[in-house]
Amino acid sequence: MRTLLDRFVWPMAVPVGLLVLWEVATRALGIRSIILPPPSEIIEVMVTRYDLILTHLWPSLYLTLTGFALSVVGGVLVAVLITTSPLLRKSLYPTIVVSQVVPKISIAPLFVVWFGTGMTSSLMLAVLVAFFPMTINAAMGFQSVDEDILRMARTYMGSRWQIFWKIQMPHALPFIFSGMKISITLAIIGVIVSEFVASQEGIGYLIKFAGGLLDTPLMMAAITALSLTGLVLYWLIAEAERLTVYWQSTSEFGSGGQV
Amino acid sequence: MPSQPNGRTAAASPAPADPLPAPPGPATGTPLVRLSGVRKVFNQLEAIRNISLDIGDGAFVSLLGPSGCGKSTLLMMIAGLVRPTSGEIRVNGEVVTGPRADVGVVFQSPVLLPWRTVLDNVLFPVELLKLSKAKYRERAMELLAMAKLADFAGALPRELSGGMRQRAAICRALIHNPSTLLMDEPFSALDAITRDDMSVELLRIWQANRKTVVFVTHSIREAAFLSDRVLVMGRRPATLVEDITIDLPRPRHIAMTEEESFNGYVRHLRRSIEASHADAP
Numbered sequence: 001m002r003t004l005l006d007r008f009v010w011p012m013a014v015p016v017g018l019l020v021l022w023e024v025a026t027r028a029l030g031i032r033s034i035i036l037p038p039p040s041e042i043i044e045v046m047v048t049r050y051d052l053i054l055t056h057l058w059p060s061l062y063l064t065l066t067g068f069a070l071s072v073v074g075g076v077l078v079a080v081l082i083t084t085s086p087l088l089r090k091s092l093y094p095t096i097v098v099s100q101v102v103p104k105i106s107i108a109p110l111f112v113v114w115f116g117t118g119m120t121s122s123l124m125l126a127v128l129v130a131f132f133p134m135t136i137n138a139a140m141g142f143q144s145v146d147e148d149i150l151r152m153a154r155t156y157m158g159s160r161w162q163i164f165w166k167i168q169m170p171h172a173l174p175f176i177f178s179g180m181k182i183s184i185t186l187a188i189i190g191v192i193v194s195e196f197v198a199s200q201e202g203i204g205y206l207i208k209f210a211g212g213l214l215d216t217p218l219m220m221a222a223i224t225a226l227s228l229t230g231l232v233l234y235w236l237i238a239e240a241e242r243l244t245v246y247w248q249s250t251s252e253f254g255s256g257g258q259v
Numbered sequence: 260m261p262s263q264p265n266g267r268t269a270a271a272s273p274a275p276a277d278p279l280p281a282p283p284g285p286a287t288g289t290p291l292v293r294l295s296g297v298r299k300v301f302n303q304l305e306a307i308r309n310i311s312l313d314i315g316d317g318a319f320v321s322l323l324g325p326s327g328c329g330k331s332t333l334l335m336m337i338a339g340l341v342r343p344t345s346g347e348i349r350v351n352g353e354v355v356t357g358p359r360a361d362v363g364v365v366f367q368s369p370v371l372l373p374w375r376t377v378l379d380n381v382l383f384p385v386e387l388l389k390l391s392k393a394k395y396r397e398r399a400m401e402l403l404a405m406a407k408l409a410d411f412a413g414a415l416p417r418e419l420s421g422g423m424r425q426r427a428a429i430c431r432a433l434i435h436n437p438s439t440l441l442m443d444e445p446f447s448a449l450d451a452i453t454r455d456d457m458s459v460e461l462l463r464i465w466q467a468n469r470k471t472v473v474f475v476t477h478s479i480r481e482a483a484f485l486s487d488r489v490l491v492m493g494r495r496p497a498t499l500v501e502d503i504t505i506d507l508p509r510p511r512h513i514a515m516t517e518e519e520s521f522n523g524y525v526r527h528l529r530r531s532i533e534a535s536h537a538d539a540p
């Protein structure tokens with residue numbers, strides 16, 4: 001019972017309260033839908049126009065997941081290279097770290113010039129923004145193994161291969177999951193921004209399109225659908241982390257209820 | 260107890276039927292660890308100057324000295340993890356050129372792998388050495404039972420107290436039945452009461468399966484209580500200042516630390532360390 005309270009009731013109290021306040025305020029103050037529709041109207045649009053929203057959600061979801069998968073695989077591989085080769089570490093790592101500062105999203109229009117207005121452009125932007133945090137987190141995971149643990153393994157003549165698979169990899173898993181949580185969020189942003197800039201489909205396109213028609217309820221329904229999708233994706237990663245990284249007792253996502 | 264001369268086998272071939280062989284007998288005097296003219300220089304700074312010593316088979320020897328005097332460096336050289344700048348180290352008659360299967364090491368922190376159960380942590384060296392895990396499982400369980408951890412074989416390290424973790428680390432260092440156990444301040448992170456308990460436990464484990472133990476510590480009491488012999492190291496560049504035989508009966512009990520004979524050794528060791536301080540530049 002306590003678990004239920006801690007896990008669901010209290011975390012939901014604030015958002016539900018805000019929604020109620022929003023509903024009451026928009027009605028009481030007579031705010032027009034074009035400025036701010038009440039939650040009930042947004043939900044209504046989500047139900048009645050679900051096929052339109054889903055039609056545009058699928059391509060965005062597909063691109064997000066593809067970009068995310070490429071970033072995770074590529075990021076981990078590059079992290080392994082950086083970890084195993086001192087030369088690559090010294091030459092590549094500073095560039096990767098500094099590139100974090102560049103607001104990569106600003107390159108979106110350039111990608112349209114290079115790759116056109118199609119899916120390639122969106123995918124490239126998603127990978128561009130999601131790849132680096134993944135790499136940096138994974139590299140940090142592989143490299144932050146306690147020196148005494150490595151010494152212990154060398155005492156028993158552990159090979160580099162054994163040390164990597166039996167020590168560095170499991171040690172890096174929590175870092176990799178942190179990277180994945182950042183990357184999934186960034187991949188969504190990458191895809192949406194790219195769809196804002198130039199695209200004929202996708203939830204980003206739908207948001208921009210609805211904005212052009214001043215159809216604020218549709219726009220907010222699309223934003224809500226996108227947010228819910230992001231939330232589910234993040235939750236899936238957090239769940240996978242909880243199951244995989246069983247030796248760590250807490251996680252920042254729904255950590256209540258654990259002793 | 261009947262004594263057989265040096266019946267030790269290499270780590271790779273312990274008899275599984277006799278999972279806790281206790282090569283009996285006190286220190287026979289056969290040097291198991293031999294250092295000849297060992298010197299270590301780090302970036303032109305001499306850390307260890309010309310140390311020669313023999314450590315007998317089955318002996319419990321402590322290296323005692325202030326922090327930073329080079330105890331860990333010396334131990335890591337015996338473990339084959341650090342190469343001496345000059346001089347030679349032999350274990351079991353063979354020159355040490357790298358890590359060896361007949362040596363076990365316990366570090367200051369337990370360094371257990373958090374994702375492995377206690378049992379799998381103890382079996383970790385077996386895995387790295389590519390020995391058969393099935394064969395060693397029974398031995399692991401017996402070691403854990405001896406360390407009073409049998410009920411925690413399936414637990415994760417985070418469920419254990421500091422003292423329990425370090426006991427698990429000792430089991431891990433013994434799993435492949437090494438002839439030599441190297442310990443680098445293994446109890447220094449524990450509180451004083453746990454520390455006394457651990458000393459008694461360690462002696463019990465050592466009594467049950469006699470290994471040659473080289474025990475690094477900066478605690479005078481600990482060195483005197485545990486050891487057959489205490490080697491006092493002076494400040495950098497480290498040399499051996501004194502070599503004292505602790506002639507107290509075994510098995511030893513904490514109560515003995517209140518006896519005059521024990522305190523005599525403690526006073527003697529303290530004076531010896533203070534004298535080496537005074538010599539420092």
Ligand SMILES: Nc1ncnc2c1ncn2[C@@H]1O[C@H](COP(=O)(O)OP(=O)(O)O)[C@@H](O)[C@H]1O
Nearest residue numbers: 301302306325326327328329330331332333495
């Ligand atoms: N890898 C290293 N590089 C340079 N200096 C070192 C290294 N390891 C140890 N030293 C130096 O050697 C001395 C002895 O260190 P250590 O063996 O750790 O001492 P202790 O274990 O007695 O505290 C210290 O002054 C330390 O700074």
Ligand SMILES: [Mg+2]
Nearest residue numbers: 330331443444
């Ligand atoms: Mg030390």
